Amino acid sequence: MDEKVFNIKREYSIPEFFKEELDSEQLDAVINSTGRSLIIAGPGSGKTRVITYKIAYLLSQGIKPENILLVTFTRAAAREMVERVRNVTNVDTSSLTAGTFHHVCNMILRRYAKVIGYENNFTILDSEDAKDLMRIAKNEYKETLTKEEAKQIPGEGVILKIIGYAANTLKSIREAILDMAAYLIDYQEDIERIYMNYLEMKKKINAMDYDDMLINTLHLLETNEDIRNYIASKYQWVLVDEFQDTSLVQLRIVEFLSSVHKNLIVVGDDSQSIYSFRGSRFENVEEFQSHEDVKLFKIQTNYRSVPEIVELENYLIPTHSIPKKLKPYRSSYHMKPVIVKTYDELEQADFIVQLIENKFDEGVSPEEIAILYRSHSLSMVLQQKLDVKKISYKLLSGKRFIETRHIKDIMAFLKILANPYDNISWTRVLKLFPGIGQKTLTKIVNEFYANLMEYPTPYGAFEQIKFRKYPKAKEIILYLFENSDENPQDLIDYIYNEFYREYLELNFKDAYSRKQDIERLGEIASRYKSVESFLEELALSENIEIQSAEKDRKNERITLTTVHGAKGLEWKVVIIISVNPGDFPNGMALKEKKIDEEERLFYVAVTRAKDELYIVKQLTGTTKPYYGNSFYMRQKLPDFTDKIPKELVEHWKIGYSD
DNA sequence: TCCGGGGTTTTTTTT
DNA sequence: AAACCCCGGA
Numbered sequence: 001m002d003e004k005v006f007n008i009k010r011e012y013s014i015p016e017f018f019k020e021e022l023d024s025e026q027l028d029a030v031i032n033s034t035g036r037s038l039i040i041a042g043p044g045s046g047k048t049r050v051i052t053y054k055i056a057y058l059l060s061q062g063i064k065p066e067n068i069l070l071v072t073f074t075r076a077a078a079r080e081m082v083e084r085v086r087n088v089t090n091v092d093t094s095s096l097t098a099g100t101f102h103h104v105c106n107m108i109l110r111r112y113a114k115v116i117g118y119e120n121n122f123t124i125l126d127s128e129d130a131k132d133l134m135r136i137a138k139n140e141y142k143e144t145l146t147k148e149e150a151k152q153i154p155g156e157g158v159i160l161k162i163i164g165y166a167a168n169t170l171k172s173i174r175e176a177i178l179d180m181a182a183y184l185i186d187y188q189e190d191i192e193r194i195y196m197n198y199l200e201m202k203k204k205i206n207a208m209d210y211d212d213m214l215i216n217t218l219h220l221l222e223t224n225e226d227i228r229n230y231i232a233s234k235y236q237w238v239l240v241d242e243f244q245d246t247s248l249v250q251l252r253i254v255e256f257l258s259s260v261h262k263n264l265i266v267v268g269d270d271s272q273s274i275y276s277f278r279g280s281r282f283e284n285v286e287e288f289q290s291h292e293d294v295k296l297f298k299i300q301t302n303y304r305s306v307p308e309i310v311e312l313e314n315y316l317i318p319t320h321s322i323p324k325k326l327k328p329y330r331s332s333y334h335m336k337p338v339i340v341k342t343y344d345e346l347e348q349a350d351f352i353v354q355l356i357e358n359k360f361d362e363g364v365s366p367e368e369i370a371i372l373y374r375s376h377s378l379s380m381v382l383q384q385k386l387d388v389k390k391i392s393y394k395l396l397s398g399k400r401f402i403e404t405r406h407i408k409d410i411m412a413f414l415k416i417l418a419n420p421y422d423n424i425s426w427t428r429v430l431k432l433f434p435g436i437g438q439k440t441l442t443k444i445v446n447e448f449y450a451n452l453m454e455y456p457t458p459y460g461a462f463e464q465i466k467f468r469k470y471p472k473a474k475e476i477i478l479y480l481f482e483n484s485d486e487n488p489q490d491l492i493d494y495i496y497n498e499f500y501r502e503y504l505e506l507n508f509k510d511a512y513s514r515k516q517d518i519e520r521l522g523e524i525a526s527r528y529k530s531v532e533s534f535l536e537e538l539a540l541s542e543n544i545e546i547q548s549a550e551k552d553r554k555n556e557r558i559t560l561t562t563v564h565g566a567k568g569l570e571w572k573v574v575i576i577i578s579v580n581p582g583d584f585p586n587g588m589a590l591k592e593k594k595i596d597e598e599e600r601l602f603y604v605a606v607t608r609a610k611d612e613l614y615i616v617k618q619l620t621g622t623t624k625p626y627y628g629n630s631f632y633m634r635q636k637l638p639d640f641t642d643k644i645p646k647e648l649v650e651h652w653k654i655g656y657s658d
Numbered sequence: 659t660c661c662g663g664g665g666t667t668t669t670t671t672t673t
Numbered sequence: 674a675a676a677c678c679c680c681g682g683a
Contacts, residue, residue, distance in 0.1 A: 213673090435661095437660045565671090587669090
């Protein structure tokens with residue numbers, strides 16, 4: 001149907017009020033960043049505000065929202081910024097493209113995958129899926145070797161790390177091995193062969209892992225001028241947030257996406273680059289800055305933290321950073337940051353519970369308190385204590401929700417609906433049924449694949465398979481194939497009620513909390529209409545927030561998160577726990593000589609605090625057994641609290657009143 | 659062919 | 674916590 005277009009003139013707010021909302025550094029960055037610009041934004045300097053007003057400014061100049069591309073680090077950040085733009089401008093921002101690199105790539109690939117030899121309905125492998133697949137690829141290769149030879153082959157984790165590194169740096173496997181694991185150079189050929197297996201398997205099941213999504217997008221833009229120009233001409237302005245955590249591939253992608261209009265604004269803080277394990281290159285910032293046409297803006301006033309904390313932050317600016325000095329804006333607070341020495345993890349947990357209760361008594365809301373740690377395991381003792389004391393919390397990053405066994409089981413059922421060739425999910429699903437082991441399931445799956453050639457639908461193909469011994473398995477899988485168009489929540493309910501509830505009760509001591517997780521999964525699924533969109537979003541979106549075991553009536557909870565999960569957030573009271581050599585900085589990272597990144601991580605942690613900062617350490621160090629190994633015993637590891645000048649902090653030790 | 663028991667290994671951060 | 678291996682009994 002042809003519709004006639006009736007053009008009306010858009011009304012935009014006049015940006016006069018910007019001058020009241022922004023300081024001179026921010027205003028300069030908003031108005032004068034044109035062409036290619038780099039905005040170095042210190043912690044708490046109003047970075048989000050600058051991006052928001054930059055977009056508002058562009059809209060006020062008559063740029064249409066659909067011609068703006070905003071790339072952020074998390075989906076949540078994108079949503080928040082778009083919402084703020086809408087509030088500032090009253091412009092309908094729904095056509096503005098905003099999301100993470102992976103969302104943007106996904107959008108492009110869903111449309112053009114065929115051009116580079118994929119089906120448009122490719123599935124996305126999360127890192128767990130990739131690991132499973134790599135394990136199979138490795139074992140397949142091992143079968144061609146003798147037992148002795150097979151023993152020497154590096155593990156799938158190492159191989160994934162190498163190929164991930166190669167992908168993100170655009171290097172060959174050989175170069176990657178030499179760069180990061182030179183001792184494995186004798187196994188170059190083995191690794192390459194395993195890698196080929198892995199590629200083949202991914203292709204066979206029409207899947208891409210996270211690296212593929214970036215690499216394939218780059219490849220598409222690089223090799224197809226027409227497509228590149230078509231997409232790039234749409235985006236008059238490209239803005240990139242958290243630029244210090246972009247990889248080389250990501251940098252190339254945004255360069256291509258901005259190649260027609262050449263307006264590329266990147267915002268970041270090189271001192272806060274904490275994702276090098278994922279290919280992030282803080283060098284991107286320095287390199288970008290070094291181009292002659294790039295305009296540089298610095299915004300360095302700190303609006304977030306009290307001067308006592310800002311002073312400490314200035315001391316902790318990581319060694320290899322673009323020189324900067326943060327200027328405090330807020331007025332003085334009644335206390336300095338605190339370093340607390342506790343005896344062990346239990347005492348640390350007791351102290352934190354007591355501190356939190358004191359803060360509640362002072363009237364601080366739970367939402368304003370956060371506990372940060374280097375790795376999940378460091379929060380376990382504390383979690384138990386909080387549960388006992390009935391202090392409710394939310395985990396921004398637990399062991400990622402979808403990586404737990406029971407959630408993966410349920411998801412495997414849905415995955416075979418979206419992609420009947422998903423071998424890994426078939427294995428997972430069939431093994432759940434008593435009596436079906438490796439041999440039987442291989443037979444079933446092979447027969448199913450063979451049938452798929454003959455029968456038009458998976459339902460038809462599966463129906464043909466004889467299941468005399470396992471009628472329940474057949475009944476359930478057939479039902480799911482038959483109803484695969486239903487909304488995902490109903491399917492999850494079906495799996496749970498008909499089968500998985502009983503399985504949980506029989507096999508897990510902690511069935512209760514796992515049941516709650518599945519209920520949560522159902523809730524999340526209810527927001528999606530199709531299995532495909534649900535799976536896609538779950539693979540691409542950030543952590544799902546997990547509630548504590550204690551069901552709370554009030555929705556007020558303190559936050560527990562890794563430092564990585566705390567990126568971009570802020571709280572009135574921040575407690576950093578287990579700041580011990582080996583825990584934070586992390587022992588494994590130090591072994592790989594990544595002390596710089598640990599420093600940046602600590603800097604990120606400290607800069608999250610608005611009013612009160614507690615750095616808690618234990619005299620005994622950690623209680624985890626494997627830290628008692630030779631590496632930890634042999635060396636004196638750096639202690640972050642050592643280099644903090646005494647006069648900048650208060651020192652507390654624990655005493656007992658009762 | 660399946661399953662359970664015992665033993666071992668992993669060793670961080672995540673789109 | 675959860676995967677793997679090996680082995681012996683059903």
